[in-house]
Amino acid sequence: MPPADPDLHHAEAGAQLRAFVDQHRALLAACLDGLDEEEARARLVPSRTTLLGLVKHATFVEKVWFVQSVTGASRAAIGIPEHPGESFVLTQDDTIASVLADYADAVRASRRAIESLDLDHTLPGNRRGPLPLRWVLMHVLRELAQHCGHADILREQILARRP
Numbered sequence: 260m261p262p263a264d265p266d267l268h269h270a271e272a273g274a275q276l277r278a279f280v281d282q283h284r285a286l287l288a289a290c291l292d293g294l295d296e297e298e299a300r301a302r303l304v305p306s307r308t309t310l311l312g313l314v315k316h317a318t319f320v321e322k323v324w325f326v327q328s329v330t331g332a333s334r335a336a337i338g339i340p341e342h343p344g345e346s347f348v349l350t351q352d353d354t355i356a357s358v359l360a361d362y363a364d365a366v367r368a369s370r371r372a373i374e375s376l377d378l379d380h381t382l383p384g385n386r387r388g389p390l391p392l393r394w395v396l397m398h399v400l401r402e403l404a405q406h407c408g409h410a411d412i413l414r415e416q417i418l419a420r421r422p
Contacts, residue, residue, distance in 0.1 A: 273378045276396045283403035284366055287317055290410035291355050298417045299355050310413050312347035313406050315358050318365045319346035320402055324385075324395050325369035331384030 290310050291299055299311040322339050326332060340346050373380075378393040385395075 273393075276378070276393070276400070280396055280400050280403065281366075283400060283407055284317070284362075286407045287314060287403055287410060288359060288362060290314070290407075290414050291359060294355065294414075294417065296354060300349060301413075301417055303413055303416050307344065307347040308409060308413070309347070309349065310410055310417070311353060311355065311358055312349055313410050313413075314362050315349065315353060316343070316346045317403065317406060318358070318362045319343065320399060321362070321365035321369045324399050325365075325372045328382040328385040328390065328395055329372045 291314060294310065300309050302309055319339050322337050323334070323343075326337050327334060334341050340348075373392060376392050378391065378396070380392045381389045382392055382395055383389050
């Protein structure tokens with residue numbers, strides 16, 4: 260049996276990692292399915308964590324890791340908060356539709372920003388310093404998985420409160 264092609268294995272790993280990130284992006288967005296605005300904003304824990312806030316925060320995450328890290332632009336220039344905790348804050352203008360639209364736009368921009376990049380490509384613009392795309396994708400996957408777990412619990416509590 261001939262040895263496996265390392266370039267093919269590398270490409271398959273990249274495609275699989277991107278697919279896992281996309282799956283978790285979709286799962287997080289789906290946490291708002293069938294909810295009304297009040298339910299989406301319900302604060303069931305002492306922190307600012309709400310279902311709508313989680314999706315709004317995910318937009319921040321996309322812009323940090325796939326705009327700031329790729330381009331080196333400042334958070335102020337990108338139009339996002341300096342601190343992650345601020346990205347959960349909801350304004351009166353934030354609705355399920357607007358937050359989901361912003362998230363979808365951010366995800367599309369993220370995909371475009373890295374579509375031609377190899378997993379070993381170094382992204383220069385993160386505060387931690389240069390990082391390989393592989394590390395960034397794994398970090399985003401970990402963060403999305405964590406937030407999907409938060410969303411599952413919050414959604415379960417919200418649905419349990421319905422008459």
